[in-house]
Amino acid sequence: MMQTKQLILHNKTYTLHIAYQANERMRQALNTMTFDFWEFTFESYYQSGYWDDNCILFSLFEEEQLVAHTTLSLFTTYTPDQRLLLGQLGTVMTLPSHTKQGLSRFLMEYIFEAYSDKLDGYFLFANDTVLEFYPKFGFHAVPEHQASKAWRKQPTTHTIQRLDLTDTTDLQCFQHYLKNGSTACRFDTRSYGLAHFYCYANPAFGFAESVYLIPTLQTLLIAQQEEGDLLIYQAYYLKDNQLDQAFNALADTQTNRVVLGYTPTDTGYTYNPYKEEDLTLFVSPTLTTYFKDHLTMIPLLSHT
Secondary structure (H helix, E strand, O other): OOEEEEEEEOOEEEEEEEOOOOOHHHHHHHHHHHHHHHOOOOHHHHHHOOOOOOEEEEEEEEOOEEEEEEEEEEEEEEOOOOEEEEEEEEEEEEOHHHOOOOHHHHHHHHHHHHOOOOOOEEEEEEOHHHOOOHHHHOOEEOOEEEEEEEOOOOOOOOOOEEOOOOOHHHHHHHHHHHHHOEOOEOOEOOOHHHHHHHHHHOHHHOOOOOEEEEHHHOEEEEEEEEOOEEEEEEEEEOOOOOHHHHHHHHOOOOOOEEEEOOOEOOOOOEEEEEOOOOOEEEEOHHHHHHHHOOOOOOOHHHOO
């Protein structure tokens, strides 16, 4: 539900708008700023109808101008022994004319206070220009590790079907797996809304043609072939974990390695350090053990 608060910071008057995506004027201001900073917008996501209450906007406006913003994404996260409620901070932006005025700090501290009794921890991805900023709030930089294993395609009787999410039947099938499927993911930050953001609302991101169903295995894969690597961004199965058979069905004769965009519960994988260029994962203290004591990564389709 949209909220609006008037406040004064350093003798300047601002309006804090929260969860305002239904307001076209303010949403367009956010889209303009997001495109200037990150070269994408939220418009297709909003128009898709799959923007849910787990994606919350926090923006400071000075009169009619958006000057600072942070998005809070909420995740119900499952680990082998816990259910966690986590928040990811993303699309952190401040107009160049308004930097070094404590606006991003205010937004973060506001979020922390508002969710102090609701969330078990936070994570975020910081670019190299702000690596000194987040430790001031107790965040720790942690490593990520990606699972992979050598692969050679074997004969199979299972056929694959690429889903076209512009088709109502295929979209409903996709949604059925999102809602009802298991993932065999050891740090499962699945998000119904973000899956639509990447695979349905924003075809330019490249995932619209990457959704495959293996009907006989009741398994759905979001995957791409990159040279000899079959990159599995996420996998969902309705009944039995037959993921190796599903991977084999999707692999081709050029596949020599299966690489996962999430941390599997299955064994038999090799783990290698993973880091995207100009991005470092920071987590709150409650989450450090998952990354420093275990080989873990944030699922790639959970990044905001």
